[in-house]
Amino acid sequence: MNVKSIDIARALGISKSTVSLALNGKPGVSEQTRQEVLACKKQLEEHGVVPPGMFSRQPEQRKRQQIKIVKITNGMKNIQGAELDLWTDVNQVFEKNLQANGYSLGLLYADFREEDQSRMIAECNADDVAGVIIFGTELKQENSPLLDGIRKPLVIYDAAPDIEKYPVILIDNRQGVELAVNELLAKGNTDIQYLCNPLPMYNYLSRRRGFQEIMKQKGLGDASDRIINTGSSIEEVHQMMREYLKTAKLPQAYIMESYHVSMGTIMAMHELNIRIPEDVSLIGIDTLPSFLTGGIDMTSIRVPHTERAYWAIQLLLKEIEHPVKEKCKLYTNCVFVDGETVKKR
Template sequence: MATIQDVARHAKVSIATVSRVLNGTAHVNPEVVTRVRAAIEALNYQPSRAARLLRANHSSIIGLLISDIQNPFFTTLIRGVEDVAHRNGYSLILCNSDENPQKEQQSIEVLCAERVAGVLVVPTREQPHILQPFHQHHIPVVAVDRRIKDASTDVILIDNQRGVYDAILHLHTNGYRRIGIISGPKTVTTGRERLEGYRQALKDVGLPRDPQLERNGTFKQEDGYQLTQELLDVQPPIDALFVGNNVMTIGALEAITARGLRIPDDIALVGFDEMPWAALSAISLTTVTQPVYELGSTAALRLFQRLQQPETCSRQEIMLAPTLCIRGSSRPPEPEHSACEEMTSHR
């Protein structure tokens, strides 16, 4: 691919002259202009998008950096962001960190190089230095789904503690007493907050905390399978299991099925995140359902507020409420029905 240096050599002029011809920012001898344009055509030179944006001093593109593109949760989140971006005349660049801090940093560098107008980030860590490149380039940032320790960054969240708290309360009300949990990594706030909600619920209903019943995974299916196997070996056995995200719940279902156990006859199961098949499969699954589309659209709206009124926007933390969808997987065997109940805080 030809560069501006190649064009300059071909036309026998300086790089600055090529730049002036491209930008039209200064008078250039018509014969030189003709020569430069001929070189551009001959070499099929395409100015970089970053250079064009630099000249225009604005961009109609926003970036979205998510943590796991294979997770269906993010499909809905992306749609919420993209719909708002489209209504505002913006396009979207999507990056995936795959929960890898090094890959996350590379994606941040790409977004800065593209001089995007603003960025939405699902961070892999809480440390504020992650966002420093955006601040250095004066690119507005909104954190989504996970907290970050940056006093200047807006954050749009789901009330994770509340979601798990009410799910455990529901299990206790239905008679379950040995309730295990598979939560996410403690390095991200979603993992820690869901574990905190579980522990607080046990405390409030008078159940002792048993560290044997707690596991932390990576939000991946294989961890859901492996950690469920571990919890099924605990004695006395668990009679219910809460799983901290949709992908790990699939792994948990595989592990329970592999043991020949029946849901809910042998073990009750509740997952965090709705799945399209949750109410349709042979095992109708109780879930803590997040307003994922609203999470993405709210984050995008907040970013556009920052773009339109950068001097008047003070930091905001917006927390959305989840919904507990009660189905057959968390009940004693009886005629099943489904009732999605808006959760109310018991704290």
């Protein structure tokens, strides 16, 4: 009998990717699982069926393999303590797609301000873990050595540490900022300033770096002095911008780096009777419903949060089944969302 991987997977109640790892002698499965896969293959080749109870990992007895999603925190209040719920939809995409591929979701929070990450590493290396997704929104470059102890296939979601050993799924932040600049220029707004969130997160750093590159590319000169630090929370931005706008000369337009900056800035402008877009044009990175922006339909750049979750799973499944030495960085595009906060000049 010609036995396929899917036949073994069904007989043992495990994923096809686990069977592939076992048959090809790859890491990521226990020796017990490997031996059962080989024995099951032989049983099917010789007899065509597997009697109930022959193997410990048959469906009625085995524990479903899981994908461990590790949400790293660094005190930035983006993962834990976030002011808006950005992650429920992302978690649902993870869970739905993992279940469709025969895995359960194992969620773990790891505070990377602590040097001892032995518990996190042990949980990731457990026998029932097939692979790991590092939720790296708050991951810092200096944190990356803490991942070295993880021996399972691994993908990093939402951060780009300068290492080549793992696949990474990212927002194309530069492309998102370019969409904003292009919209402003197309409507005659050439005096553009950039309101930033000072937290040292990869997404924020790459957006403001992209702003400077794009402004220079468009012939608008060195934009480093057009970047204004605001705050890392909605209320911090609100208080800072309320004082700043009392004396600052308004540019033609602001690009706002995050939802914190957008909400806090709009609150301050409403209190100071600054008219949007008559007095100043606004584009926010991350789309917000109008009930969070004082009733205005904010022109924005939609960030692909749930799409990144889907592609992170696809990358991990490929890494489990067919790991390659050369890893990839996959960028997901942002989308321009038209609103009513950009004035045509």
